Amino acid sequence: MADMSALTEAEAANRLMRLAKLIAHHNARYHAEDAPEISDAEYDALVRENSALEAAFPHLVRADSPNRQVGASVETSPLAKVAHEKRMMSLDNAFDDAEVEEFVARVRRYLALPADAPVAMTAEDKIDGLSLSIRYENRVLKQAATRGDGQVGEDVTANVRHIADIPQSLRDDAPDLFEVRGEVYMAKADFVALNARLMVAGQALAESKNEAFDPETVRQFANPRNAAAGSLRQKDAAVTASRPLRFLAHGWGAHSALPADTQMGVMQAIGRWGFPLSEHLRRFENAAELLAHYRGIEALRADMPYDIDGVVYKVDRLDWQERLGFVAKAPRWAIAHKFPAERAQTDLVAIDIQVGRTGKLTPVGRLTPVTVGGVVVSNVTLHNADEIARLGVRPGDRVVVQRAGDVIPQVVENLTREEPRNAFVFPDHCPACGSEAVREEGEVDVRCTGGLICPAQRFERLRHFVSRGALDIEGLGEKTIQEFLDLGWIDEPADIFRLSQHRDELVGRKGWQEKSVDGLLESIRAKTSPDAARLLFGLGIRHVGAVTARDLLKRHTTLPALRALAEDIIALRAATEPLPDEPPHRFQARIDKAIADHIGVENVGAAVGHALADFFHEPHNVQAWEDLLNEVSPPDYKVDVRESAVSGQTIVFTGKLETMSRDEAKAQAEALGAKAAGSVSAKTDLIVAGPGAGSKLKKAAELGIRVIDEAEWAEIVRGG
Known part of the structure; x- marks a missing residue:
């Protein structure tokens, strides 16, 4: 982690912006898509870096801060959506004994308790499953929903009725309304058996078609957590019924009454009502006892029937929980003490360079497949050129990889660094289009300068432009975008709104009939007066995510006003000169402050201003912008202001x-x-x-x- 004291305000703002986007991406991959790309340990490191930066620069905390987000949106899920009556929160993490001791001390300070006052807490293993809330009305199972983004989840009621661990009704002593919360999971043995059945079924299907059987074509689950999530999120409840899912309760949500005034008391009642609880749930009086219990569970981890990744501590007294309350996404009265990552050795076979939507060149390591903690892994992200240099990795090296969850691991050590072999040379030209690839000042990433002429970026930029978070144009999926690119019909966003010129050519092409063509064109016409923030986000300007786009337009209200803002920043940068003997970093900090002040939007810093200026400084971007605004007419941006007695004060x-x-x-x-x-x-x-x-x-x-x-x-x- 970088030395926070060595960072300028501009550098901190830029890193916070990048962390917000990166963590949001990985949240979506893990929670919404069940397809994580990085390890738990790597994800935790990003979150910790973000928290440290926010603590060092509290005035730079962003509206889209990862510390304010829970889970991921379920907007794209095919399942019905359910709004949680009481938000489902996440947990802050501790990674060593000192952080646990500080958590207990922090609880004492917050409640103004004496330093030697006991703070009773419960401790239980943190199961690695899919969070679920089960609602009972008049003691009958009414609804079940996944966590989603904490406020809206997916309706999985029909599927949950097939999980034997979950009672269909509660005992007479249960309240009229009560939501039981916990984790749906798959036991390790059941997971192995399920993958074996999928392999047998795949072989039988191939034989029925008189085809050669290729085991690589069989879709198996990577780990028990993915298997549980995939099995629960089925549109056909019969599929869920065929899968060996289980449930473990660890808390509660909305309720009309509580059966006890302590965490342990309520959990014991939930157990009496028929829900499985962790056999390791205990109550302790101090940090030393909590840590001893943690050590005991850690020693049992490998032999436990299900995957766990830590131990959760919760303040026992419910009146204290109420006083402690919550921060943006987590309770102050609970924390997850995570286990160290798992490791294994393997060979780095190759390093491939992938080009992303923004032109970022990302190195991906191809590994000789290795099993780490029960999961077979074959790829690893190497992040950037600096990380490759730090590790000194080259194809052919023997490396140590680490994981703490069901994800692509990270390389933590190069065992053959000293062997004579040429160093890996990071490319200075884009592998997709041949344009120069450069690293911006203060950045670790190398980016292609090709913009829309780069095939990798052109496709990704257009795909992003029509995605659900941006223009959300129904019918323009990846396959269709690629088809239109190959035909030469689209190169930039404005071309999408001119596709009606190709109607007659499109009708009759493979997969296209009059009805489908007219349906697509109508979907496009419906977006000719788009939400301005969605349009701005859809352009893929660096550092301008969905939240930042909304924040900018709350103040500046129109897209022409934003262009004028960018031109002001361009002029400001050109007119500002260094003072006599002014160090370069001080000069840059002065420019950055002037830009941030000119933007005038809380939580939007100079990095966004520079990105807007860079975008409008490029003639081809200006042309693409003008072409687009000739095709669409976004209305002025307006937001509803929250009504509250002291809101905004x-x-x-x-x-x-x-x-x-x-x-x-x-x-x-x-x-x-x-x-x-x-x-x-x-x-x-x-x-x-x-x-x-x-x-x-x-x-x-x-x-x-x-x-x-x-x-x-x-x-x-x-x-x-």
Whole structure:
């Protein structure tokens, strides 16, 4: 992890932007697509780097911060959608004993408890499965849904009725409304047996067709977690019924009443109602006991019947849980203590270079297949040229690979680094189009400069433009885009809206009839007045993701206004000169601050401004932009403003707070849509004062700022 103190504000903003996009991508691959690309350990490292950067640069925290996101959207799922009455959260992670001890100490500080006060917690193994919420109304199973993005999940009710571990009804002592939450999983032995059955079925199918049997053509699951997720997310419940799925409860959601006032008490009640609980669920009084239990479970891990990746600790008292509350995506009263990654040795056979949508050249290592923790892996991302140089890897090297989940591993060590062999030379030209490939100042990635002339980027840019998150044009899938590219009908986004010129040519081509052609053209016509933020995101401008596009347009409202903003930044960069004896990094920081100030959008920094300026500085991009706006007419961008008693206000808490800690007060303010500040200024809207407020009250009186006490603040909190 980089030294945070050595980063400029611009570098930190740029890295936070890249981390937000990267983590969001991997969230979608893991949670929504059941096809992760990196290991748990590598993913955790990205999240930890993001958290460290946000702690060092709190004013740069983004609206799309990974610390505010849970799971992944289920927008593209074929299953019906279910809105969770109570949000399904994620968990923060701890990776060593010190972080667990700090978690316990943090709970004490937040609750203003004495340093020696016991903090009872439960501990249980963290099963590696698919999160599920099961809703019972009048003690009868009513609905079951996956976690999704925490707010909306997939309806899997019909499928869940075939899982024997899940009761169809609860005992008479259960509340009228209760949601049981836990993990759907597949036991290791059941997973092996399922893959064996799939292999036998594949061989039988080949024999019935008098075809040669190729085991590589049989679709088998990579690991038990993928098998469980794929089996539960079936449109045909009969397929789910044929799969050996199991369930383990670890918590609850919405409820009309609770059977106990502690975590352990409620879990024991859930067990009495017929749900399986972890046999390793225990209650402890201090961090030392928690860590001892962790060691015991870690020693049993390899022999356990299901996959686990850590131990979860939860504050036992429910009234304390309520006071501790939540941060953006996780409870303050729980943490997951992760296990170390698993490792194995293999050979690096080749290094291939892939070109992405933004022109990024990504090296992918091809491995001699090796089993790591029960999963056969054959590919590894090498990230970038710097990572290859750091490891000194070359085709033919013996390497140590690491994984902590069901994913592509990372290389952690090169065992043959000292053997005489030529170093791998990272290409300086794009392998797809031959254009120069360059590394921007301050960047680790090498990118193709070919833009839309690069076949790799052209296809990916167009595919991105019509994707669900962007224009969402139904009927323009990857195969169709490639067909139109091959025919020379489309090269840039505007060409999509001119496809009606080729209607007669398209009718009668293989796979196309009048109805399907007219349906596609109607889908395109329906997007000629698109949402401006979706259109902006669809252009694939670096650093301008879906959230950033919306944030920019909330302030600047129209696409022409954004172009004018970019031209202002171009002029600002050209007109700004270094001061005498000004170091280059100081000069760059001054430019970056001026750009960020000119943008004037919270959580949108100079990196976005530079990206907009770079985009409009290229003549072919300007031409593509103008062509597009000649074909479409996006309306001015508008957003609904949240109504709240203190929404949008700046609040200062001062003096000794007697009913809550300072952290708790700030959390309450943020939950109500307000901003908690540390000092009084003309921008302050409200002051909440406890005993001993002192000079801040004097300044508030001078500025005419409203002052209330804790009791009045509590009324505001209750009123929302």
